[in-house]
Amino acid sequence: MSWSKLKQQLEGFLSPALVGKVEYRATSYRYLPDKAGNCYISVNKKNVLQMNDVTGPIRWYQSEQEIKSDPTIDIPVTAADIEAVRVTMGENVPEDRLQVIARNRKVTEYAKEMIVLQAALSKSNFTTASTRFLATSIEESLESSDMMLNILALIDRRVGKKRILNMSQTIKLKHPAVQYFYELRRSYS
Numbered sequence: 207m208s209w210s211k212l213k214q215q216l217e218g219f220l221s222p223a224l225v226g227k228v229e230y231r232a233t234s235y236r237y238l239p240d241k242a243g244n245c246y247i248s249v250n251k252k253n254v255l256q257m258n259d260v261t262g263p264i265r266w267y268q269s270e271q272e273i274k275s276d277p278t279i280d281i282p283v284t285a286a287d288i289e290a291v292r293v294t295m296g297e298n299v300p301e302d303r304l305q306v307i308a309r310n311r312k313v314t315e316y317a318k319e320m321i322v323l324q325a326a327l328s329k330s331n332f333t334t335a336s337t338r339f340l341a342t343s344i345e346e347s348l349e350s351s352d353m354m355l356n357i358l359a360l361i362d363r364r365v366g367k368k369r370i371l372n373m374s375q376t377i378k379l380k381h382p383a384v385q386y387f388y389e390l391r392r393s394y395s
Contacts, residue, residue, distance in 0.1 A: 209232050209333070212333060212337070213230045215340055216339075216340075217229075219340075219362050219364070221362065221394070221395075223391075223395060224390070227249060228247065228390075230245075231246040244258050245257040245258075245332045255383055257331065258329070274310075281313050281379075283312060288301075288305060291304050291307045291308045291311065335354035335358070336358065344364045347362075353381045356380060356381075356384045357384055360384065360387045360388050360391050373388065
């Protein structure tokens with residue numbers, strides 16, 4: 207599907223409150239094969255989410271440590287998580303230490319997911335996710351672990367104000383870009 211047709215379809219699903227505020231933009235270079243294209247989601251004419259086909263160096267360890275040390279990230283630890291640690295560590299580990307180990311494991315998983323999502327921001331991935339978004343239900347897009355599907359679903363007109371308000375707890379576990387678009391949609395609903 208061509209970019210102009212994809213853009214037209216995506217903008218057709220935009221929430222009426224966000225029409226004119228949120229735009230999809232793309233650049234590509236036809237005659238320069240070594241020059242990759244860029245894709246942007248802009249809010250009020252400012253590029254908020256930029257996707258490049260050129261993958262820059264990712265500071266894996268530093269990014270993971272930043273996510274782990276961020277006190278605003280609240281990761282709930284369930285009894286099943288603690289039991290999984292108990293099975294792998296044995297019965298000799300104190301209960302409070304099991305909770306710490308289980309939380310650290312969940313934070314590490316979350317950090318790895320965040321890093322993978324950050325690395326997957328490219329124009330080609332955006333067009334793939336957009337095409338998939340147009341073919342799936344809004345519920346699947348909201349429940350998905352794919353950041354782009356979440357963002358596209360949050361700014362969709364088929365998601366009402368009541369559903370947006372009821373999602374406040376689940377959004378806390380999502381990528382910061384998803385949280386940004388959630389707050390944007392909530393403020394304009």
